[in-house]
Amino acid sequence: MKPALLIEGLSIRLPAGADRALAVEAVDLELPAGRTLCVVGESGSGKSMVANAVMGLLPRPQVAPVAGRILFEGRDLLALPEREWRRVRGCRIGMVFQEPMTSLNPVMRIGEQIGEVLDAHQPLPRAERRARIVGALGDVGLPDPATLIDSFPFRLSGGQRQRVMIAAALVLEPTLLIADEPTTALDVTTQAQILALMRDLQRRKGMSMLFITHDFGVVADIADEVAVMQRGRVVERGAARQLLNHPQHAYTQALIAAIPHGRTRASQAAGRPLLQVSGLCKTFRSGGGLFRRPREVPAAQAVDLHVDAGETLGVVGESGSGKSTLGRLLTGLIAADAGHIRFDGQELAADLRRRPRADRAAIQMVFQDPYASLNPRHVVGAAIAAGPIEQGMARAQALALARELLGRVGLDPEAADRYPHEFSGGQRQRIAIARALATRPRLIVADEPVSALDVSVQAQVLALFEQVRREFGLSLVFITHDLRVAAQMCDRLAVMKGGRIVETGDTATLLASPQHPYTRELLAAAPHFHSALEAAGA
Amino acid sequence: MTLNSDFLRRFRRNRGAVAGLVALLMVGLVALLAPWLAAHDPWAMVGQPFLPPGQAPGLPLGSDALGRDVAAGLVHGARVSLLIALVATAVSLLLGITVGALAGYHGGWVDAGLMRFTELFQAVPGFALAIVVVAIFQPTLVSIVGAIALVSWPSVARLVRSEFLSLRQREFVAAAQLAGQGSLTIIFRQILPNAVSPIVVMGSLMVASSILMESGLSFLGLGDPNQMTWGYMVGAARTALRQAWWIAVFPGLAIALTVLALNLVGEGLSDGLNTRLGGRAR
Numbered sequence: 001m002k003p004a005l006l007i008e009g010l011s012i013r014l015p016a017g018a019d020r021a022l023a024v025e026a027v028d029l030e031l032p033a034g035r036t037l038c039v040v041g042e043s044g045s046g047k048s049m050v051a052n053a054v055m056g057l058l059p060r061p062q063v064a065p066v067a068g069r070i071l072f073e074g075r076d077l078l079a080l081p082e083r084e085w086r087r088v089r090g091c092r093i094g095m096v097f098q099e100p101m102t103s104l105n106p107v108m109r110i111g112e113q114i115g116e117v118l119d120a121h122q123p124l125p126r127a128e129r130r131a132r133i134v135g136a137l138g139d140v141g142l143p144d145p146a147t148l149i150d151s152f153p154f155r156l157s158g159g160q161r162q163r164v165m166i167a168a169a170l171v172l173e174p175t176l177l178i179a180d181e182p183t184t185a186l187d188v189t190t191q192a193q194i195l196a197l198m199r200d201l202q203r204r205k206g207m208s209m210l211f212i213t214h215d216f217g218v219v220a221d222i223a224d225e226v227a228v229m230q231r232g233r234v235v236e237r238g239a240a241r242q243l244l245n246h247p248q249h250a251y252t253q254a255l256i257a258a259i260p261h262g263r264t265r266a267s268q269a270a271g272r273p274l275l276q277v278s279g280l281c282k283t284f285r286s287g288g289g290l291f292r293r294p295r296e297v298p299a300a301q302a303v304d305l306h307v308d309a310g311e312t313l314g315v316v317g318e319s320g321s322g323k324s325t326l327g328r329l330l331t332g333l334i335a336a337d338a339g340h341i342r343f344d345g346q347e348l349a350a351d352l353r354r355r356p357r358a359d360r361a362a363i364q365m366v367f368q369d370p371y372a373s374l375n376p377r378h379v380v381g382a383a384i385a386a387g388p389i390e391q392g393m394a395r396a397q398a399l400a401l402a403r404e405l406l407g408r409v410g411l412d413p414e415a416a417d418r419y420p421h422e423f424s425g426g427q428r429q430r431i432a433i434a435r436a437l438a439t440r441p442r443l444i445v446a447d448e449p450v451s452a453l454d455v456s457v458q459a460q461v462l463a464l465f466e467q468v469r470r471e472f473g474l475s476l477v478f479i480t481h482d483l484r485v486a487a488q489m490c491d492r493l494a495v496m497k498g499g500r501i502v503e504t505g506d507t508a509t510l511l512a513s514p515q516h517p518y519t520r521e522l523l524a525a526a527p528h529f530h531s532a533l534e535a536a537g538a
Numbered sequence: 539m540t541l542n543s544d545f546l547r548r549f550r551r552n553r554g555a556v557a558g559l560v561a562l563l564m565v566g567l568v569a570l571l572a573p574w575l576a577a578h579d580p581w582a583m584v585g586q587p588f589l590p591p592g593q594a595p596g597l598p599l600g601s602d603a604l605g606r607d608v609a610a611g612l613v614h615g616a617r618v619s620l621l622i623a624l625v626a627t628a629v630s631l632l633l634g635i636t637v638g639a640l641a642g643y644h645g646g647w648v649d650a651g652l653m654r655f656t657e658l659f660q661a662v663p664g665f666a667l668a669i670v671v672v673a674i675f676q677p678t679l680v681s682i683v684g685a686i687a688l689v690s691w692p693s694v695a696r697l698v699r700s701e702f703l704s705l706r707q708r709e710f711v712a713a714a715q716l717a718g719q720g721s722l723t724i725i726f727r728q729i730l731p732n733a734v735s736p737i738v739v740m741g742s743l744m745v746a747s748s749i750l751m752e753s754g755l756s757f758l759g760l761g762d763p764n765q766m767t768w769g770y771m772v773g774a775a776r777t778a779l780r781q782a783w784w785i786a787v788f789p790g791l792a793i794a795l796t797v798l799a800l801n802l803v804g805e806g807l808s809d810g811l812n813t814r815l816g817g818r819a820r
Contacts, residue, residue, distance in 0.1 A: 378727075387718060
């Protein structure tokens with residue numbers, strides 16, 4: 001059978017001064033008609049470059065293809081003049097991007113944004129045009145398309161916006177759909193729905209799909225063919241089931257081994273309660289002025305929980321569930337409106353600034369974004385030493401401690417004299433852990449500490465958390481949206497939705513027999529890489 | 539070290555900025571060496587009035603209505619104009635950064651109160667306010683500097699506030715709070731260093747606008763009567779503009795070139811301090 005898309009020897013150069021000369025080097029890919037090809041790789045592997053090259057969206061002339069061919073419908077796309085390109089884009093090839101929140105124009109009605117695609121390629125009479133748009137919106141499972149066509153994007157959730165983007169990409173019935181991380185910005189339950197939708201549309205319309213992702217869970221869900229990219233090269237490609245079950249290349253093997261296995265572990269708790277929280281409430285008010293009533297968002301509603309000494313409590317939930325707020329309430333970065341926080345038998349003030357110095361040191365935090373959590377103007381050593389210095393330690397002693405801690409988290413002690421921009425994301429997260437350890441805390445609140453990291457780095461950082469938890473006798477509150485990570489890190493889980501803890505229990509028990517319907521939904525939606533493979537293999 | 543050399547590389551790539559810097563250094567040098575460069579006291583009547591440039595020895599740029607040396611006025615004027623502009627900018631930066639930092643960091647009613655106070659000054663046309671202040675307090679160096687600073691600081695406060703509003707949400711600020719650092723330490727050690735780039739750029743542009751404002755005040759006769767400034771020279775020459783163009787044109791050119799140079803340098807600083815501007819060709 002003729003392939004829908006054939007990429008031969010594609011090389012794309014990067015501007016001078018980048019970390020390598022070629023973003024993509026001699027890449028061969030073949031997408032059979034009516035199938036789905038997943039291009040998998042970590043950040044910087046060049047996978048998005050391939051997608052953009054097929055769409056002719058590379059930021060030329062700094063980044064431009066220098067060799068190879070992209071064959072689509074019998075023509076080499078790289079040889080097309082811009083005018084021809086425009087006829088292919090949107091009409092023959094559709095594209096869906098990662099960020100549903102920014103890829104729709106906020107001041108244009110939904111229908112108009114889809115209508116633009118029609119106008120560019122296929123001018124239609126008014127009534128017919130409208131019918132086509134309504135049909136496209138209905139096709140992607142959006143409720144009540146006849147009303148939706150006249151609404152503005154802000155009325156839609158992230159998942160609905162992504163459906164609109166898919167509708168716009170498919171309105172002209174292209175034969176090839178390119179999707180660049182289309183579900184990465186979405187919650188797991190939404191991700192599962194969008195993946196199901198794309199799979200369904202692809203079968204129904206007989207399209208071919210080039211699917212770019214970093215997530216092997218998604219790959220196992222959707223791919224027929226897989227190509228694994230590393231530093232601009234395709235290191236392995238083949239049929240999905242074959243490749244995922246028997247990876248040949250060392251890099252693929254390492255990537256698959258690094259996927260959180262989601263196996264639960266034996267409980268580590270000592271049984272003595274360290275942190276007890278009862279009736280914690282927080283409502284955010286925003287947008288109010290002198291004469292307007294503010295909008296109120298309840299982020300925490302009567303939250304009760306406890307953490308035992310040496311225990312890891314996982315807080316799981318989707319975005320907007322209030323799990324990050326809960327973490328900040330525990331540390332006192334956000335003051336609770338009501339409720340009690342008892343730490344080691346003593347009542348703690350809700351506001352961090354009202355807590356005595358010694359108490360501030362006892363609870364520390366590791367943040368999600370390793371790029372925002374270190375001050376770019378401070379050397380790493382000073383950042384780590386700041387806490388102990390505030391606690392009254394002599395400066396020289398604090399800096400020596402910083403070096404020692406850098407060693408403990410697997411970095412060179414000499415790193416103390418360097419600035420954060422010299423480190424990778426994973427290294428920065430190690431630095432952030434060292435900083436959290438510097439004041440000898442007894443509890444660390446980790447807010448999505450690995451969700452910004454590539455999967456192989458993620459595994460290392462998780463291992464580091466486990467190591468320092470044991471070495472320093474810590475308790476952990478581990479906030480995450482990823483159930484697989486939660487399962488392997490935590491002794492107990494608390495599931496949050498809409499500012500409430502809807503279910504809590506031992507990790508093993510809770511995962512094996514979830515009681516609350518929301519927990520069941522969450523579990524069903526999570527991409528279960530290993531179980532998906534087993535099912536496919538069976 | 540790498541930061542500095544990167545900065546220089548990006549700054550140098552902006553040719554206009556380099557030219558502006560050279561021009562500015564020359565003006566600065568002239569101002570510093572004024573007593574030695576100028577042949578005469580700028581107030582002394584040293585020749586016939588209305589001598590065109592190049593007519594009399596020792597008066598390369600001619601003489602004014604009272605027979606004073608235009609070149610000497612220009613050289614001494616550089617001193618006063620630059621001094622007033624630099625001091626006024628420093629004062630308004632100090633005021634603006636303090637108010638903006640407090641408002642942006644604390645938010646809430648502190649922010650609301652300080653911003654309403656700032657708007658009081660922004661609601662009055664700047665130049666009119668400066669005229670009133672100088673007219674009330676007598677035109678002296680101090681009152682002129684004060685007047686310029688008073689009308690310039692609100693824009694600094696706004697800029698610093700908006701920088702602080704976004705920077706205080708960064709997680710490193712939360713980490714500093716957890717480390718136990720107090721508000722002042724966080725404002726000055728954690729946040730302010732990250733807001734320096736836009737402040738520096740704005741400062742360079744404010745020096746330029748201060749020179750213009752001082753010239754405007756002097757032109758209206760509200761300059762310090764004991765100081766020779768460019769604005770005063772233009773103002774004094776306006777009645778004789780048709781007979782003796784050179785009296786107004788040379789100080790006017792000096793103002794225009796200095797302001798242009800400062801604007802170019804400001805743009806170069808903004809390129810240089812913008813670390814994201816890696817490979818932009820210019």
